[in-house]
Amino acid sequence: MNPTNVPANSSPPGEPTAWPNVVVIIPFYNGADFIERSVKSVFEQSVPAHEVIVVNDGSRPEERAALDGLAARYPFRILDKENGGQGSARNAGVAASTSEYICFLDQDDFYLPNHIETLVSSIPADDRLFGYIYADLYEADGDGNVIRTGVIKDHAQHPKRSIFDLLRYDMFVLPSATLVSRKAFDAVGGFDSQFMGYEDDDLFLRIFRKGYSNHFVDKAVTVWCIHTASTSFGIRMVRSRFKYFKKLVQMFPDEHQRGRYYLREYLMPRFQLFFVNEAIEAIKKDDQYRGEMTAVLDDYAAIVFANPYVGRKKKLRLWITLFLLRRSTPGMVRFIGALTKLPGIRSLRKVYKS
Template sequence: MPKVSVIIPTYNRNRFLRRAIESVLQQRYADFELIVVDDASSEPVQDIVRCFDDPRIRLIRHETNKGEAEARNTGILNASGEYIAFLDDDDEWLADKLALQVEKLETCPPKVGGIYTGYIVIDFSSGRELFTRIPFRKGDIYRDLLRRNVIAAPSTVLLRRVCFETAGLFDGSVYYGVDHDLFLRIAKHFHYDYLDVPLVKYHIHNGRMSDNPDIVVKGLNALSRRYARERGFLLNRTIMSDGYLDAGISYLAMNQRRKAGLMFLKSIRMNPFEWLSYYHLGISLIGDRHLHQLKRAKKRMLKRFSALP
C-alpha cells in the first residue's frame, strides 16, 4: 500500500496534463500512487496516461461531467494512501515536494492535519515567473482562513486521510473556492504547518475557472452565507470586496455592464474605502470613453483654479 495518494482531476486540458504527470513521476519520493480523474473530457485523456506506462498511475473516468469537487472526491474515495496530495492539471511540482512534505508531516503531532508549501506564479504564455508566495501562518489558522485563503493553491497541500474522515469531502455546492471551504472545515479540527520554500509552479492562463465571473460570484455568495455568522468573518470583508471587484471587471470585459455594476456595488458595500470599485462603477454606468472625458475636464478645471490669484 503506497504512503501517498496523489490526485489529479482533469477536464479537457491535455495540453497541460502531460507536464503535470511528469512532475509527479519525477518526485524524489517514490512511495506513491497517482490517480488521474477524467471528468468526462472530450479529449483522449487515456492516450496521455498510457504513454507513461507506469504501474503507479490509475485512470478513473466520469461518464458525465461532475465538476471540480466531485472529481477530487472520486480520487479521495479511491485512494489507498495514508496521506493525500492534490495537483491541478495545469500546475506542476518541483522534485523535492513530496519528500520534504512527508518528512515534515511524519515529525508533526497528530493534531497537525496537513503541510502546505510556497509556490511560484508563472505566466503560461511567456513562461515568465511573476512572483513567489511563501507561507507565513501555521498552527491554528482557522481565523486566518476566515480572513483569506492563506494556503491558496490545493496543489501545495499534503493532508492526512483522517482530515477527510473528520471534516468531510469537497462540497460541490460552493462552486468556486471549494478548496478554501475544505481548508476551513479541516482547520476547525486540525492545525496546519508549512515549508517556507516554493515547491509548486502555479500557472496563470486563459480558461481558468477564476476567469468565469458567474462561477466566482456563486462561490463568493456561497462562502458568505456559510461563514457569515462566524466570529472574525467581518474581517474578511476586504477580501470579499476584492472578489466582487474582480468579478465586475470580468463582466466589463464581456460588455455585461449591468452585471458589472451590481458587482461593483457589492464590492463597495463590503469595503466602502476601495476607490477602484467607485472608478469601475462609473465606467459601468457611463462608459470608459465618457469617464475619461470627465477626468480630462476635471483636470482642466483644477488647472484653471490653481492659476487664480
C-alpha cells in the first residue's frame, strides 16, 4: 500500500491521509450461479469499499431470492428495479450511492484482491480533470478458469489519447476493471440506457470528449469471465451494436474541409465486418433472427450508399454482398463460405467478406 499516491483531497487538512470513498456497483440479472463469487471478491479486497450495491435488474423471483441469502452473509445493499439492461442498472446504483469514486463489477466477473487498492493508489494527485483509471485483466471461462493473464494491450492503445482511435477500434476499457470519478460520470449523464452492449465504449468516449483524463495501469485487477450466456453474445448485442454505430454517425459527421471522413475511415472498418458476418451466420444457420440481422445489414448499407465520400468500389462490393445474401439459402451460404477458403479464389473471398 502506498498512501502517498492517494489523491491529495481525500482527507481534510491536518488529518492523516485516508483512502477516499469508493462504491462498488454490481448489476444483477438472473445471475444466481455467479453472484456469490463476485460479491465475495468485493469483500476480500485489501482496501474495503465504502458502499456495495447490487442492483437487481428485474430478475425472476427465484433468482432474486438468492440475493437475500447472500445479503445475510455479506453487508451489501440490494436495489430492485424493472429490467432495463446493464447501463440502466449501473445508473440506478450510482444514483443511490454517495461515494466519490465508482467501481463496477459484472455479475459473472470477479475482482482480484488488490483491485480497489491498485486503482485508487494510481490516481494522479494533481489531476483536476480526472475522469477514470482502468487496468488489465485476466480472461477466464465461465467457471473462472484462467485462459490469459493479460488481455487489453493486445487489442487497443492505452491510455486513450485520440478520438480517432476511439472511433476506429473497440476501446477495451472494461467497467469491471475501471474506477470512475463521480464528477466525470455525472457530467456526461452516466450510461446511455438505450444500449445493451457498447454502453461502456459510449460512456468512456463521452468522458474523453468532455475533456476528462484517463489513465491506464499495466496490471490485472479483475477476472473477466466469458461464456455464451454473457452479454457479449446474442441478438441484443447485434441490436445494440447497430444503435451505437448510428449514434456515432450522427455524432461525427464528415468534415470535408478538414479532410476528416469518419464513416469511411473509422466506422466502416470497425463495424462493417460485424454486420456482414452476423447476417451470413444467421442465414447459414437459418436462425430465428435471420430477418432482423439481414435488415440491420440493409440499414447499414443504406447509410453507406448515401455517403458521398465512400468510394464506388467499396459501395459496389457491399452491394454485391447484399445481392448474394438476399438470394441465398442456408446451403448456398455454406457452399460459398467453403468455396472462398480454397486457394486461388481471392476475388470471390474479397466480395464475400467486404
